[in-house]
Amino acid sequence: MPDPTTFEKLRPCGRLETHSTARHHLGLYKNVGFSAQYKVSSNTQLSLENHVYGALRHVISHHPNLSAITLNEDQSYPNAYFARIPAINLRTCVEFLQRSTPFPGDGENDEELDQILVQQHSRDFKQDLGSKPFWRVFIVTSPVDARRFTATWVWHxxxxxxxxxxxxxxxxxxxxxxxxxxxxxxxxxxxxxxALLPPLEELHPMPISWPFFLRAILGSILPSLFARRPAKLWTGKPVPVDVTAQSEARCQTLVFSKAITTKLAQASRRERTSVTATLQCLLTASLFSLLPAAECECLSVEGPMSVRRFLDVKDDQMTDAVAQYDFLHKRIVNDAQAGKILQYFSWDTAREVKSVIAAEAAKGGDDNFAGLLKYVPDMHGYLLDKVGKPRTPSVKISNVGVWQNAQRQEEDQSETKWSVERMVFSQSPNLVTNGIAVSVVTGADGNAVVSFCWVEAAVGDEFMKKVIDGVREGVEELVKESKS
Incomplete structure (x- = not known):
């Protein structure tokens, strides 16, 4: 077993990165995942294993973060740091699996991939420290379709x-x-x-205004006065004292066909809002339909947003650069004839959500929650302070958007051409904050895929299945009612 303390030291982990290392060390958050289905247009001369290893050699050579591991995760900034693993043996971080059912078609869920994600989002990167990277890839094939496979990248x-x-x-x-x-x-x-890219705070000054700073500080010191929890705010079960006891992830994806995805986008544009805002409002509508009004009058949603466009980084460089928006949804009830879910849905609210997202984006990364992390001297203590208390927010929703290479892929029809089809974005639930993690992506097949992850310590499995069914029902009702 190699001694990782002898590895080349790259740089200290930044404040946002230290937030991730502390969560990982404490077992509060395991990883992120991004799956893509690949298809080749004709037979190839190389085995799939050779294709995967050759392609990963290309990826590793272009992205130095894939050779980095984090050390001193038990410590806060600036003691946690990145070190370079000297070499990567792909056999330690790539696994080949075979599915028992065919690959899903347009709009069909992939239950086999869901099961893989359940396992992966319950695993961290602590084992055999220094002998393998802080990421892994799972290749899933089918015995009835040799020209396709799914690659799932899971990373710290x-x-x-x-x-x-x-x-x-x-x-x-x-x-x-x-x-x-x-x-x-x-x-x-x-x-x-x-070299690794610098951390976010060196790529962006992240200035903090006095009003933003004072709200955060006073809310931390005197929450009963300056960060009062809204009455009848539902956020699932409180964080248990033994927070990692029920930490196995639950994952289920909801897949919308290309036709429904297109109609949803058209309806959102027609109503002067976005797919992200519409899905967020349908998700909260599903929750409101299941939660009694006597217990739940509002739901809080947080959404991470990329600030890459404000940084001096190339489009093909990986980094960790996010801001965040917040929105408080209040229970509304429309005409009962609107349908079970749409009774609680409002285009006006969807437009408000879009406006909040646009306002946060207009800040250009200023007044960013990540900028406040420099005032947290003990990241582990900050996270553990949430144990035994009510959660917040109710839901975290992250939409990375549409894969931008789809059109270029269609135009390039060279021989033995590999192409991407469906994509799935997913992540572990955070054990001390939101009870439900929702991740959204639309791949080259035009299917919007919504991934739900949770732990039973926060919300029950049967309840979540009803929530997911409600989102599906709400989307289908909405596109049916919208004019074509």
């Missing part, structure tokens, strides 16, 4: 944000298509010497 959140999942698969796809007979497919890859 300190290495990269959700948008970086697109960058990984862009690079992996390029590696597949560039690979030629005779190229190296050796599973042992020497780590590149490229």
């Amino acid at each position: 959140h300190a290495l990269a944000d959700g948008i970086s999942g697109f960058i990984f698969h862009d690079s992996f796809l390029a590696g597949l298509n560039l690979l030629k007979v005779g190229d190296s497919t050796d599973p042992v890859v020497k780590s590149p010497n490229t």
Whole structure:
């Protein structure tokens, strides 16, 4: 077993990265996942294993964060740091699996992938520290379709944000298509010497205004006065004292066909809002339909937002750069004839959500929650202070958008061309904050995929199944009612 303390020290983990290392060390948050289904247009001369190893060699050579691991995770800034693993043996972090059912069709759920995600989002990267990277890839094939496979990349959140999942698969796809007979497919890859990008606080000044600062500080010191919890706010069960006792992730994806996804986007544009805002309002409508008004009059939602466009980084560079918006949904009841879910849905609220997101984006990364982390001297204590208390927010929803290479992929029809189809974005639930984690992506197949992750210590499994069914019903009702 190698001694990781002898590895090349790259740089201290930044404040946002230390937030991730502390969560990982305490077992409060395991990882992020991004899956993509790949298809090749004709037979290839290389085995799938060689294709995967060759493509990953390409990815590793272009992205130095994949050779980095975090050390001193039990400590706060600036003692937690990134070190470079000298070489990566892909056999330690790539696993090949075979599914028992065919790949799903347009709009069909993938229960086998859901089961893989359940297992993956319950596993961290603490085992065999220093002998393998802080990421892994799962390749899932089908015995009845040799031209397709699903690649799931799972990674430590300190290495990269959700948008970086697109960058990984862009690079992996390029590696597949560039690979030629005779190229190296050796599973042992020497780590590149490229420097890591600086942390977010060195890429962006993240200025904090006095009103933003004072609200945060006073809310922390005197929450009963300056951060009063809204009456009848539902956030699931309180954080248990033994917080990691029921930490196994539950995951279920909801897949909307290309036709329904297109109609949902058209309806959202027609109503001057966005798909993210519409889905958020349908999700809260589903929750309101299940929760009695005597117990729940409002729901709080947080949504991470990328601030990459405000940074001096290239489009193909992975980083961890996010801001966050917050929205408090209040129970509304429309005409009972609107349908079970749409009774609690409002286009006006969807427009308000879009406006809040736009206002946060207009800040350009200023007054960012990440900028407040420099005032947290003990990140582990900050996180553990939430144990035994009510959760907040009710839901965290993250929409990374639409895969942008879809059109270019359609235009390039070269021989033996690998292409991407469905995508799935998912992540572990956070054991001390939101009870429900929702992640959204639309792949090249045009299917919007909504991934729900939770733990039973926060919300019950049967309740979540009803929530997910309600979101499906709400989307279907909405596109049916909308004019074509």
